[in-house]
Amino acid sequence: MNYKIFIYVLAVAMVIFTGCRKDVFDSEALGRDYFIENIPEGFDWTTSSSIQVEITPSDNYAGTYLYTIDFFDKNPIADSSANLLGSGWCSGKQPLEKSIIIPDAQADLFVCQTTPGGRRSVMQVPIENNRVICNFSRAIDNVAQNRTLSLLANSDEFEIPEIPADVIEITGKNNRLESGRNYIIRGEYTGELNFNNEKNISLYVTGIWNNTAKSTKLEVNTNIYVINNGKIFSREEWDIQVYSNSNLAIAKGCQFGDKDHDDISIRLNSGIFLNEGLVYMEDIYTDQSNTLIKNSGEFHLDKLEATTAITINNADGGKLYIEELEIGNATFINQCYAEIEEMELNYGSSLTIASGCAVKCEKLNVNGAKITLASNSLLEVTDEAEFKGAASSIGRTGSDFALFKTHKIKSNEYWQFLTFSGQLYVEWEKIESKSQFYKFIPPAQLVDSKKGSLIDIPASECSQGNDYQPEEPEEPEFPRQVTLTKSYTFASEDLYPSPGDFDMNDIVLGMDSVTYNYVEKDRISFMIWHCTLRAVGATRQSGAAIQLDGLKDENIQKVTYSKELSLGNFNINSNGTESKQTYAVVPLFDNAHRTLGCDNTSTILNAISKSPQWINDVPFNSFDVKIEFTSPVEELAIRIDNMNYFAIIGTKTPRTEIHLPHYNHTDLSSAPKVLQEVTKDYMWTIRVPGIFRYSHEWTSILEAYPEFKPWVQSGGNSNKEWYNNPIEENLYRKK
Numbered sequence: 018m019n020y021k022i023f024i025y026v027l028a029v030a031m032v033i034f035t036g037c038r039k040d041v042f043d044s045e046a047l048g049r050d051y052f053i054e055n056i057p058e059g060f061d062w063t064t065s066s067s068i069q070v071e072i073t074p075s076d077n078y079a080g081t082y083l084y085t086i087d088f089f090d091k092n093p094i095a096d097s098s099a100n101l102l103g104s105g106w107c108s109g110k111q112p113l114e115k116s117i118i119i120p121d122a123q124a125d126l127f128v129c130q131t132t133p134g135g136r137r138s139v140m141q142v143p144i145e146n147n148r149v150i151c152n153f154s155r156a157i158d159n160v161a162q163n164r165t166l167s168l169l170a171n172s173d174e175f176e177i178p179e180i181p182a183d184v185i186e187i188t189g190k191n192n193r194l195e196s197g198r199n200y201i202i203r204g205e206y207t208g209e210l211n212f213n214n215e216k217n218i219s220l221y222v223t224g225i226w227n228n229t230a231k232s233t234k235l236e237v238n239t240n241i242y243v244i245n246n247g248k249i250f251s252r253e254e255w256d257i258q259v260y261s262n263s264n265l266a267i268a269k270g271c272q273f274g275d276k277d278h279d280d281i282s283i284r285l286n287s288g289i290f291l292n293e294g295l296v297y298m299e300d301i302y303t304d305q306s307n308t309l310i311k312n313s314g315e316f317h318l319d320k321l322e323a324t325t326a327i328t329i330n331n332a333d334g335g336k337l338y339i340e341e342l343e344i345g346n347a348t349f350i351n352q353c354y355a356e357i358e359e360m361e362l363n364y365g366s367s368l369t370i371a372s373g374c375a376v377k378c379e380k381l382n383v384n385g386a387k388i389t390l391a392s393n394s395l396l397e398v399t400d401e402a403e404f405k406g407a408a409s410s411i412g413r414t415g416s417d418f419a420l421f422k423t424h425k426i427k428s429n430e431y432w433q434f435l436t437f438s439g440q441l442y443v444e445w446e447k448i449e450s451k452s453q454f455y456k457f458i459p460p461a462q463l464v465d466s467k468k469g470s471l472i473d474i475p476a477s478e479c480s481q482g483n484d485y486q487p488e489e490p491e492e493p494e495f496p497r498q499v500t501l502t503k504s505y506t507f508a509s510e511d512l513y514p515s516p517g518d519f520d521m522n523d524i525v526l527g528m529d530s531v532t533y534n535y536v537e538k539d540r541i542s543f544m545i546w547h548c549t550l551r552a553v554g555a556t557r558q559s560g561a562a563i564q565l566d567g568l569k570d571e572n573i574q575k576v577t578y579s580k581e582l583s584l585g586n587f588n589i590n591s592n593g594t595e596s597k598q599t600y601a602v603v604p605l606f607d608n609a610h611r612t613l614g615c616d617n618t619s620t621i622l623n624a625i626s627k628s629p630q631w632i633n634d635v636p637f638n639s640f641d642v643k644i645e646f647t648s649p650v651e652e653l654a655i656r657i658d659n660m661n662y663f664a665i666i667g668t669k670t671p672r673t674e675i676h677l678p679h680y681n682h683t684d685l686s687s688a689p690k691v692l693q694e695v696t697k698d699y700m701w702t703i704r705v706p707g708i709f710r711y712s713h714e715w716t717s718i719l720e721a722y723p724e725f726k727p728w729v730q731s732g733g734n735s736n737k738e739w740y741n742n743p744i745e746e747n748l749y750r751k752k
Contacts, residue, residue, distance in 0.1 A: 044695045051699060052519050052717065057732035062678040062700045064733075064740070065505075067116045067658060068147045074130055075153040075471070076109025082133035082490045083538065086113050089127040090120070090503060092139050092457075094465045095448045099127065100503035106493060106538040109154070115539075118657050119144070120503075120706040122737040126151075134488025137465040138442065141457035152460065175289055175309070177242050177266050180221050187220075194218050202226050202247070212239060222247040222271075232256045235288070240264040243271040243294070254280040254299075259288035261307075266291040269314065274298055276317065285310070285327075292316050303327055312337055313353075323347045326365075331355050334478070351376050353479040362386035364406065370394040372415060375480035381423070383409045383435075390419035390441065395474050395483060398423040404435040404455075413439025413461070418472050420444065420483060428454045437461040442472050496542065500532040505657060506709035509664040509702040511555045513675045514692060517701075519719070520712040522554035522624045522749065524609055524664045526561055527708060529639070533652065540649035549639040552749065553609040554624035554714050558668055560586060560607035564661040564683050565644075567654030568601045570594050572646055576603055579641035583608040586668050598684050600661075603644060607665070612638050624714040626750050657704075664702060675701045705740050710748050721747040 048054070074084035083106040091099035103117035119126065128151045129139045142151045184201045185191070192208055194200055196215040202222045209230030212218060217238045223245040231253055235241065237260055243249055248271060259265055265283070267273045274281050274297035283290065285303040292312045300320040301310065308327040312335040320341040321329070329349040331337040337355040346365035353371075357378040362368055364385040370376055372391040381398045385406030390396060392415035402423045413419050418440045425447040426435075437443055438458035444466040457463060464471055469486060476482030504527055511523035532545040546563075553559065565572075576593025586607035588596045595602040606612040613622050613635045622635050644655075653659070661680045666673040671687035678700050682693055712721040719726055724739035 044698070047514075047516075047695060047699065050516050052516055052719065053726055053729050055730050056698065057730070058698070060678075060698065060729065060732050062703060062729070062733075063121070063658075064703075064705055064737075065118050065120050065658070066147060067118055067656075068126070068144055068149060069116050070103075070105075070113065070126070070128075070149045071151070072105070072107060072113040072128060072130075073152040073154055074107055074109060074112070075132075078109075078133060078490060080108040080110030083108055083493050084133065085131040085493055087129040087131070088117055088119075089129060089139075090123055092127050092141065092463055093129055094137065094139050094463050095445070101499070101501050102126075102503050103501065104499045104535075116653070120737075121733060122706075122741075132471070132488060133490030133492065134469070135491075136468045136471055136488055138462040138471055139457075140459050140462045142459050153462070175264070175266075175291060175311070177244060177268055177291070178219075180223075180244075181219075184221060194220070209233075212236065215239070222249055224248075225250070227252065228255055229253060230255065232258075234258045234260070235263040235265070236260050238262050240266070242266050242268070243273060244268040246270050248272040250275060250278060251281055252278055255282070257281065257283045259283060259285050259290070261287040261305075263288040264291065265289070267294045267296060267314070269293040271295070279317070279319070354481070362388070364408070368396075370396060370419075373477065373479055375474075377481055385409055388412070388421075389414055390421065390439075391415045392417035392419060392440075393472075393474055394419045395480055396421045397481070397483075401425045401427055403427040410436040410438065411441065411443075412437070413441040416440070418442050420470070420472050420474060422466075422483065426455075437463075442470070444470060493538075495538070496534055496536045498532055498534050500530050500547075502530045504529045504707055506551075506705045506707065506711075507561075507662045507664075507677075507702060508705065508709055508711055509675050511557075511559060511664065511666050511675065511701075513666070513673060513701040514688065514696050518715055519717050520554060520624070520714055521703065521718045522552050522711040522714060524550075524555060524559055524561060525552035525623075525709065525711050526550050526605070526662075528657065528660070528662075529708075531657070533655075536649050539651065541646070541652055541655065542649045543643060543645040544655055546642040546644075547639070548605065548642065549637050550606070550609060550612050551637050552623040552711060553613060553615075554621055555609070555666070556619045556621060557666065558607075558618045559609045560665040561605040561609065562587070562595065562663060562665065562683075563603050563605065564598070564663070565601045565603065565655060565659060566661045566681070567659045568646075568650065570598065570601050572648075572650065573601050573603075574645040574647045575643075576645075577643045579643075582606045582640060583611045586665075588670075595683075595685075600683070602683055603642060605642065607668070614638070621714055624711070624749055626713060662702070662704070677702050677704055707740070709740060710743060712747060713749050716747050720744065 072086050086105045088102040089099040093099040105113040105115050107113035125141050125143050126149045127139050130153050131137050142149050181199045184199045187200055187202045193211045197217045200220045203224045205225040207227040216236045219240045222243045226249045228251040271294035276297050279297035281298045283301045285308045286305040287307040289309045292314045294314045296316045298318050302322045304324045306326040311330040313332040315336045318339045323344040327347045331351045333352045335353040339357045341359045342357050343361040344366050345363035349368045351370045353374055355376045359380045360378045361382040366386040368388045370390045373393050375395040377397045379400045381402040383404045385408040388411045390413050411421050420442045422444040435455040438461050441461040442464050444464045446466050473485035474483045507526045508521040509524045510517045510519050527549040529549050530547045533541045534543045536542045573592050573594050583606050584604050587604040590596045610618045620633050664675040674682050674686040679697050722739050722743050724736040724742050728736040728739045
């Protein structure tokens with residue numbers, strides 16, 4: 018504040034307190050002079066609110082042990098910058114119900130459950146009507162091992178027909194096949210078969226066919242059936258084309274190719290490939306719809322590529338081993354076990370894993386595809402899962418949890434690329450993606466894989482399992498210290514009750530975190546404020562204190578400080594609180610300049626960076642204030658919204674106090690009640706979430722934060738993150 022403004026304010030203050038101008042108590046007159054017009058009636062200027070939370074844990078111990086519940090502004094498992102907003106403890110018999118303070122801009126609450134064995138999972142829950150209801154409990158799926166899915170009804174219609182009576186046996190002499198005929202290989206035949214573009218042919222192999230052809234074309238309604246322990250081998254590279262309504266089927270106990278000679282490639286054009294036996298192949302390619310690949314045997318394949326709407330059904334009992342799978346607009350249904358080194362699911366594709374079944378791959382690439390897991394199923398990616406496209410999702414069907422387990426997820430950071438939903442546990446070992454590029458829809462949960470899995474998927478013929486280890490439960494120990502790491506900044510304009518320049522840097526104090534000492538799950542014996550004084554833009558002696566509106570002086574046993582602070586201007590009781598006060602007032606400092614190491618109170622500290630000759634940068638001063646209670650108190654009485662912070666201007670008592678809007682002055686305030694009533698709807702001090710990057714000296718907050726005024730005039734309903742969108746050149750730049 019400059020000298021002329023100070024003289025003006027002093028004159029106005031003298032008029033106010035001598036009562037010579039009664040019109041200064043007129044709220045309309047104040048409104049005309051105030052730096053923002055059209056402020057909605059009753060607007061409280063707060064950037065944070067109280068919400069009610071109701072949490073039910075996944076209690077596996079019939080209420081015997083307590084679960085720890087923590088509330089964060091981001092996912093703490095995925096993001097190390099997540100801030101703790103509150104904590105509590107509960108059991109299945111007694112769910113957690115409490116209220117916590119969150120920034121108004123917070124759309125979702127991240128609820129972290131820690132089991133009695135120390136295993137953590139996080140659920141992302143939307144905040145609706147200032148309320149969060151979160152249920153971690155697991156339902157039991159009574160049909161967990163039923164792998165039949167209703168969407169597979171059409172895939173089971175195809176059956177290998179019986180050998181017809183008019184079948185013609187293939188010998189060394191007749192290798193040319195004719196339309197409308199049925200053929201069979203009963204013994205061992207070596208050579209090629211010439212289908213010669215004929216149609217409506219069926220070949221049955223019950224013996225051994227050692228193929229020597231390099232190319233075979235199965236025209237419309239032409240089929241090869243390998244049955245009754247039959248086998249087909251090829252010692253050359255063999256390309257097979259299967260056209261509309263044609264089928265290639267290998268029955269149980271039969272074989273197609275072998276692992277030493279698997280250079281067989283098939284192009285499917287609206288046909289069916291059925292395997293119930295053992296298959297070794299190089300690749301399958303299709304770009305035609307109405308194509309079905311069904312496996313209920315053991316299928317080894319180097320590459321499967323489909324670019325159109327086909328169905329891949331790894332049916333009950335099927336073991337599918339593929340080095341490279343790439344599908345687009347296709348349906349892949351796994352009803353047993355599939356192991357795929359590299360799997361790419363492109364737009365329009367879907368992967369469904371039936372209950373109790375698993376897909377394991379080394380690398381997964383999902384580009385706008387949908388993955389659905391049934392109860393107790395498992396999708397495991399041992400290396401990297403990459404997701405692109407806003408339509409990518411992993412969801413759950415059924416009534417019990419499934420597991421998506423991956424070492425690493427690679428993100429496309431241009432839009433929200435991935436959604437997790439349903440009763441799904443996600444174990445994600447190496448998290449590098451930013452949280453805004455994925456979303457968890459309840460009850461989907463991110464599990465801290467370092468602490469151990471929350472679901473037991475046993476190994477079976479259709480799953481590799483997840484090596485689950487039972488936890489050893491322990492009751493949480495009290496007393497227990499919890500530090501709420503969400504910081505807030507108090508920023509003040511010192512010209513109260515007159516409008517000033519509203520640069521909001523006359524005193525800038527951070528409440529960086531608050532530590533509570535819980536002696537039991539809902540009682541606190543002491544708290545510690547971790548504070549940092551960052552700036553003094555005022556050019557007169559200024560101080561600060563906090564009144565605990567929910568507590569009286571007798572509730573405080575002792576106030577201590579981590580370092581020596583300037584407190585000589587306060588009349589302090591033996592317990593450390595300020596005397597002659599109805600509610601407990603905890604002094605912070607009486608001389609902000611001295612607290613920052615400067616004895617000259619006319620010096621502006623850490624608020625000017627435009628004019629070099631005025632710069633006076635000094636280190637911030639961080640200190641702790643410990644408040645011990647005569648008996649444990651409830652958290653509600655000491656939360657941030659019950660910390661009635663105020664700045665003090667000058668050294669005299671009664672004194673000028675600058676409070677947050679709608680907070681009462683203390684008993685030592687010089688402002689008459691009528692003046693307090695007139696000014697309560699206006700702002701001279703504001704509490705902002707985080708470390709507030711305040712304005713240059715003589716630069717209004719309106720110039721530094723263009724969204725501030727719209728936020729005010731909307732009554733706080735719009736531009737809720739105005740403090741995150743500054744004009745950088747109008748800020749004091751020291752971090």
